[in-house]
Amino acid sequence: MRLSKFFLPVSKEAPADAAIVSHQLMLRTGMIRQNGAGIYSWLPLGFRVLKRIEQIVREEMNRSGAIEMLMPTLQQADLWRESGRYDDYGKEMLRIKDRHDRDMLYGPTNEELVTDVFRTYVKSYKQLPLNLYHQQWKFRDEVRPRFGVMRGREFLMKDAYSFDLTEEGARAAYRKMFCAYLNAFDRMGLTAIPMRADTGPIGGDLSHEFIILAETGESAVFCDKALLDLPAPGLDLDFGADLTPFVDERTSYYAATEEMHDEAAFNALPEDRRVSARGIEVGHIFYFGTKYSKPMNAVVQGPDGQMVPVQMGSYGIGVSRLLGAIIEACHDENGIVWPEAVAPFDVGLINMRPGDEACDAACETLYAAMTAAGREVLYDETDDRAGAKFARMDLIGLPWQTTVGPRGVAEGKVEVKNRKTGEKHDVKIEDMLAQLKGS
Numbered sequence: 001m002r003l004s005k006f007f008l009p010v011s012k013e014a015p016a017d018a019a020i021v022s023h024q025l026m027l028r029t030g031m032i033r034q035n036g037a038g039i040y041s042w043l044p045l046g047f048r049v050l051k052r053i054e055q056i057v058r059e060e061m062n063r064s065g066a067i068e069m070l071m072p073t074l075q076q077a078d079l080w081r082e083s084g085r086y087d088d089y090g091k092e093m094l095r096i097k098d099r100h101d102r103d104m105l106y107g108p109t110n111e112e113l114v115t116d117v118f119r120t121y122v123k124s125y126k127q128l129p130l131n132l133y134h135q136q137w138k139f140r141d142e143v144r145p146r147f148g149v150m151r152g153r154e155f156l157m158k159d160a161y162s163f164d165l166t167e168e169g170a171r172a173a174y175r176k177m178f179c180a181y182l183n184a185f186d187r188m189g190l191t192a193i194p195m196r197a198d199t200g201p202i203g204g205d206l207s208h209e210f211i212i213l214a215e216t217g218e219s220a221v222f223c224d225k226a227l228l229d230l231p232a233p234g235l236d237l238d239f240g241a242d243l244t245p246f247v248d249e250r251t252s253y254y255a256a257t258e259e260m261h262d263e264a265a266f267n268a269l270p271e272d273r274r275v276s277a278r279g280i281e282v283g284h285i286f287y288f289g290t291k292y293s294k295p296m297n298a299v300v301q302g303p304d305g306q307m308v309p310v311q312m313g314s315y316g317i318g319v320s321r322l323l324g325a326i327i328e329a330c331h332d333e334n335g336i337v338w339p340e341a342v343a344p345f346d347v348g349l350i351n352m353r354p355g356d357e358a359c360d361a362a363c364e365t366l367y368a369a370m371t372a373a374g375r376e377v378l379y380d381e382t383d384d385r386a387g388a389k390f391a392r393m394d395l396i397g398l399p400w401q402t403t404v405g406p407r408g409v410a411e412g413k414v415e416v417k418n419r420k421t422g423e424k425h426d427v428k429i430e431d432m433l434a435q436l437k438g439s
């Protein structure tokens, strides 16, 4: 992508109304534009990151055996009357009437809708286990939308729903999500810690929140320091195997959100392992048994011929919130430092002297070679001052910068900078081209 042809409305000023660094940086880099309280347009740079996060979530959900679909944002109120949540949900639910005066709502979550899909088509235990998911916009009329995309009113969520015949089956489905979540967050460059959590209005008796530690987090959290260094299960995990040993080991360490905090158990840890911090909730998983299947009559025939309500769990990831959470975890005084897996572009190519024949030619050659090698390149061929170009590249945080200037080009060299470490070194153009060709 040539910068002059891209839409990147970067601004120098830190926006006055943004209280936390991720919100400031998302506005300054032109990733989002607020449309109303907690409602945003995703501008091209932000949209690219959103899509990459969505794709990682998709790949890890698919790897675990979950199946993607898409349910609507607008739902019929009647389904929510069946579960009893139409009245329980409160003002967070945006209620709408259509032209026929029918009650509708903008979905804050999808348990009812997916249960309706399930009960329509699944009648036998032979069709189980089943895990259906989608990535769809939600609306919750939050009392206090704030911190940009972290607590929006309209936000993108990945929500999955598991269906099993037995409680043991449902717990196995829960463990799969537990592991898939750790892998997904790990791929995004994040250390997410599963913490025992309150089940809240979704209900049920087993629940974990996946928390990223950050000073600006909204929740107070408590955990064992050892959890910060434990690896994710890994992409070669066999989801067909019994995941109990892994999950039991991981949940044997102390980790709880404020609502579930047990001071005595926490204080039993050696002092240097007690982490009392703030955290951002990026995912939340629940096992809630028959809470929806019973009232909505989602029943299947078991091996003995009896009809039983299906056992369910639901599993959310805050896809749009993750952009804020990643920036909170990955930035420095010059701007964002994207982890490679979610960066909007892989490389920023900077032409220091557009119009100079040798610089232009070297840039065009590199741009073509990088693109052919599958790299996403943002090529800055604008007339802006060199200092402004460097500052902008640092601000938007692409993992690699390749700078092409007249002196280097005369010697057949370009400068490569790693955004994260700040390390720079000269690379021969011919070596870079050879390497790209081999990749």
Ligand code: ATP
Binding pocket: 109, 140, 142, 149, 150, 151, 152, 153, 154, 155, 157, 281, 282, 283, 284, 316, 317, 318, 319, 320, 321
């Ligand atoms: P919170 O406690 O932060 O209000 P929640 O527990 O109500 O979240 P869930 O119903 O568990 O949220 O939703 C699944 C995920 O969706 C959450 O883990 C979070 O990452 C994300 N999420 C929830 N509410 C918002 C919001 N208002 N803006 C952005 N993301 C959100």
Ligand code: MG
Binding pocket: 209, 281, 283, 284
């Ligand atoms: Mg939650």
